[in-house]
Amino acid sequence: MKKSIVILVSFVIFITSLSAQTAYKNAKLSWGPEYKWNIKGDIPEIVCSNADGYYVFTQKAVGLYGLGTKYIIAKYNSKMEKLKEAEIELKEKDNDLELEFVVSLNDKIYILSSFRNKKLKKNFLFYQTLNKETLQPEKNLTKISEINYEGYKNSNDGSYSFVISPDSTKIAVYYNLPYEKGESEKFGYHIFDNNFNEIYQNKITLPYNDELFEISSFNVSNIGGFNLVGIEYNEKKSVWKVKPTNYKYHILSYNQDDPSGKDLPIVLEGKFINDLMCGSNNNNELIGAGFYSSMGTASIEGSFYIRINPETGEILADSYQKFSLDFMTQNMTDKQKQKTNKKASKGKDVEMWEYEMKGIIHKENGGVVVIGEQYYVQVVTRTSTSSNGSVTTTTTYYYHYNDIILINIDASGEIAWTQAIPKRQVTTSPIMQRACSFFTAIVDDKIVIIFNDHPKNILYKKGSPIYATNLGKNTTTVVVEVEADGMFNRKVLFDAKESKAICLPHACQQITPEEVIIFGAKGNKYKFAKLNF
Amino acid sequence: MKYLVLSLFQFILFTISLNAQVNSSNNISQYFDDGGISNASNIVEFNILSAINGDIGITYDRKLSDSFSAEVGLGFIAPYYTYEFRHPLWKLSEDLEGLSGYSLKIQPKFYVSLGAPEDSYVGILLRHRHYNYLSEPLGITDICVMYGTRYFVDNNICVSFELGFGYRNKLLIDPYSSLGGLFDHLIYPGSIKVGYLF
Numbered sequence: 001m002k003k004s005i006v007i008l009v010s011f012v013i014f015i016t017s018l019s020a021q022t023a024y025k026n027a028k029l030s031w032g033p034e035y036k037w038n039i040k041g042d043i044p045e046i047v048c049s050n051a052d053g054y055y056v057f058t059q060k061a062v063g064l065y066g067l068g069t070k071y072i073i074a075k076y077n078s079k080m081e082k083l084k085e086a087e088i089e090l091k092e093k094d095n096d097l098e099l100e101f102v103v104s105l106n107d108k109i110y111i112l113s114s115f116r117n118k119k120l121k122k123n124f125l126f127y128q129t130l131n132k133e134t135l136q137p138e139k140n141l142t143k144i145s146e147i148n149y150e151g152y153k154n155s156n157d158g159s160y161s162f163v164i165s166p167d168s169t170k171i172a173v174y175y176n177l178p179y180e181k182g183e184s185e186k187f188g189y190h191i192f193d194n195n196f197n198e199i200y201q202n203k204i205t206l207p208y209n210d211e212l213f214e215i216s217s218f219n220v221s222n223i224g225g226f227n228l229v230g231i232e233y234n235e236k237k238s239v240w241k242v243k244p245t246n247y248k249y250h251i252l253s254y255n256q257d258d259p260s261g262k263d264l265p266i267v268l269e270g271k272f273i274n275d276l277m278c279g280s281n282n283n284n285e286l287i288g289a290g291f292y293s294s295m296g297t298a299s300i301e302g303s304f305y306i307r308i309n310p311e312t313g314e315i316l317a318d319s320y321q322k323f324s325l326d327f328m329t330q331n332m333t334d335k336q337k338q339k340t341n342k343k344a345s346k347g348k349d350v351e352m353w354e355y356e357m358k359g360i361i362h363k364e365n366g367g368v369v370v371i372g373e374q375y376y377v378q379v380v381t382r383t384s385t386s387s388n389g390s391v392t393t394t395t396t397y398y399y400h401y402n403d404i405i406l407i408n409i410d411a412s413g414e415i416a417w418t419q420a421i422p423k424r425q426v427t428t429s430p431i432m433q434r435a436c437s438f439f440t441a442i443v444d445d446k447i448v449i450i451f452n453d454h455p456k457n458i459l460y461k462k463g464s465p466i467y468a469t470n471l472g473k474n475t476t477t478v479v480v481e482v483e484a485d486g487m488f489n490r491k492v493l494f495d496a497k498e499s500k501a502i503c504l505p506h507a508c509q510q511i512t513p514e515e516v517i518i519f520g521a522k523g524n525k526y527k528f529a530k531l532n533f
Numbered sequence: 534m535k536y537l538v539l540s541l542f543q544f545i546l547f548t549i550s551l552n553a554q555v556n557s558s559n560n561i562s563q564y565f566d567d568g569g570i571s572n573a574s575n576i577v578e579f580n581i582l583s584a585i586n587g588d589i590g591i592t593y594d595r596k597l598s599d600s601f602s603a604e605v606g607l608g609f610i611a612p613y614y615t616y617e618f619r620h621p622l623w624k625l626s627e628d629l630e631g632l633s634g635y636s637l638k639i640q641p642k643f644y645v646s647l648g649a650p651e652d653s654y655v656g657i658l659l660r661h662r663h664y665n666y667l668s669e670p671l672g673i674t675d676i677c678v679m680y681g682t683r684y685f686v687d688n689n690i691c692v693s694f695e696l697g698f699g700y701r702n703k704l705l706i707d708p709y710s711s712l713g714g715l716f717d718h719l720i721y722p723g724s725i726k727v728g729y730l731f
Contacts, residue, residue, distance in 0.1 A: 068598065092561065092565055093562075093565065094569075094572075095565045095567075095571065095572055096572045115564060115565060115571065116571055117564060117565065117566075117567045117571050118567060118570050118571045118688065119566070119567040119568055119570055119571070119688050120564075120566075120567065122564075124564045126564075141561050143561070143564055153646075153648060153651065153652060154648055154651045154652070154685075155644075155646040155647060155648025155651065155652050
């Protein structure tokens with residue numbers, strides 16, 4: 001009997017100690033109350049936050065078959081309790097305005113809305129500030145842009161988008177200008193300061209035919225430079241085939257003193273550039289980084305880096321570097337590793353399959369950390385025959401979100417370190433894809449990554465199999481802290497079953513350098529949690 | 534006197550500020566001066582081809598979103614109704630003497646360009662016509678896939694063209710009818726409509 005008690009106590013101590021070892025202790029997690037939510041609705045977006053709380057914007061589908069949209073803004077206090085919720089009414093006299101976006105600058109919330117005047121054939125853009133108490137737009141509308149689509153159909157009336165500079169002192173509002181198919185794409189942009197005072201505006205006609213050029217992203221620098229990343233194709237996109245010589249990435253850079261801009265082709269001889277992201281560093285230099293391949297667009301072999309003076313177009317640093325075999329095989333099982341090593345020893349190309357670039361972190365020294373994730377869709381078709389002889393075929397799509405990779409590149413273009421964080425998420429539900437992938441925050445000099453994981457992976461060791469979470473019952477939300485030297489540890493943030501919530505990474509947000517808001521949802525309920533570092 | 538000057542000065546300032554506010558409001562108003570057409574989502578149309586055919590009616594098309602609209606219609610079958618030109622007109626005047634009835638239609642429409650209610654669309658037309666054929670009541674139900682396009686010739690005035698194909702089901706209301714030779718068949722309806730946006 002005495003022996004049994006000793007064994008039981010030892011077991012309890014062991015379990016407690018194991019739990020203590022795996023729980024995340026570098027930050028305090030506190031949950032707010034639960035609220036009702038439609039999981040099929042849009043994910044709420046935290047648009048503004050301060051010491052008193054934060055404001056959350058949501059679009060809700062309403063009406064017959066969800067054809068209508070309601071725009072809701074809600075105010076939460078620092079305890080994550082909902083204080084007020086209101087539908088944003090966008091009307092000017094009897095005219096309905098269309099909400100374009102909600103943006104926060106300088107602790108103010110701006111509502112940007114448009115009105116298509118079909119008589120004048122102009123699409124006007126206005127801003128209003130949101131009254132943080134009533135949660136309604138102030139009455140004063142200010143017109144900040146217009147798209148003239150005279151001579152074109154009403155459906156060719158353009159659309160507005162925006163990007164904010166890294167230091168949040170500038171906002172670029174850009175829009176498509178109407179053009180005929182086969183012409184060069186045209187668009188315009190305005191650069192505003194963080195009080196919506198216009199600094200300058202510009203209209204651009206791209207130097208490429210619309211059918212041979214695709215814009216992939218826009219960004220604005222801290223001093224108001226406007227840059228876009230695009231892909232030039234040798235053939236029409238509709239007949240495009242994968243060949244290394246078939247497409248070329250370009251960074252097009254414009255600013256107040258150079259409205260006609262500079263076209264900077266990004267070429268790695270004999271390599272495919274599979275992904276390129278662009279931004280600007282604290283010295284307002286243009287930084288581009290991404291992945292390349294020797295085989296095709298489905299795999300990556302290494303990363304590249306380019307640093308450019310946007311005023312002169314001079315390349316200040318550029319490099320590309322192949323990933324090491326150790327890095328590529330680090331999360332493989334022993335069997336997979338053996339197979340890959342054998343392939344490499346025969347001189348065959350070894351690459352990492354189905355990786356997408358997910359983000360780029362600009363470091364103060366001009367270097368970057370490139371973040372990628374393995375993502376692919378597996379299509380499985382099953383055929384079954386019933387007892388009466390009828391044949392049924394079903395097709396299931398499995399969405400896989402796997403390992404996260406980080407490549408730390410210094411300002412000279414050298415890879416300082418690479419790291420692969422093992423992860424397996426798989427779902428057949430397009431809605432549950434919202435719980436896939438990961439969220440990134442920067443805390444001090446660490447990169448903090450939050451994602452949903454299988455509980456068994458918490459004790460994962462290199463070479464051992466990694467378990468896939470289906471984002472159901474067996475789901476634990478984990479925190480991976482990546483240190484400045486690339487070393488990382490994985491700890492449990494919360495268990496989905498105990499917390500009655502699954503983290504939706506895309507709705508999480510870092511609101512201060514030490515605070516992250518987590519969005520957790522389950523069924524028709526959601527709640528926020530605060531993570532204080 | 535000093536007090537009077539001060540009051541007068543304040544009054545002028547107040548007037549200027551009020552005027553500035555009104556001007557600002559007027560400045561904004563100019564962007565919304567559109568004769569009420571920009572947010573208009575209702576169109577009433579008259580089908581010219583159908584009227585020539587003997588089905589005189591109007592339709593009401595309501596924009597539901599940038600990609601969807603729904604049209605409903607009501608018509609009167611006139612004595613000169615020509616059964617979609619399948620019979621020679623001279624014969625019809627003899628066969629369908631005193632013919633009259635009604636037509637109903639409903640047609641949800643999908644606009645690929647997100648430009649509803651302007652631009653090209655694809656719709657499913659469900660139409661029912663009820664009238665006497667050789668003195669016997671006859672119900673005709675059509676279900677068709679329609680492709681159409683709508684142009685605005687003026688701010689409020691529009692013209693629509695539609696073509697489609699579908700299936701016609703004919704039902705003799707009297708099961709003991711002596712009429713024979715009425716079979717279900719494929720149809721290829723078309724329309725030209727003029728409409729008013731409000």
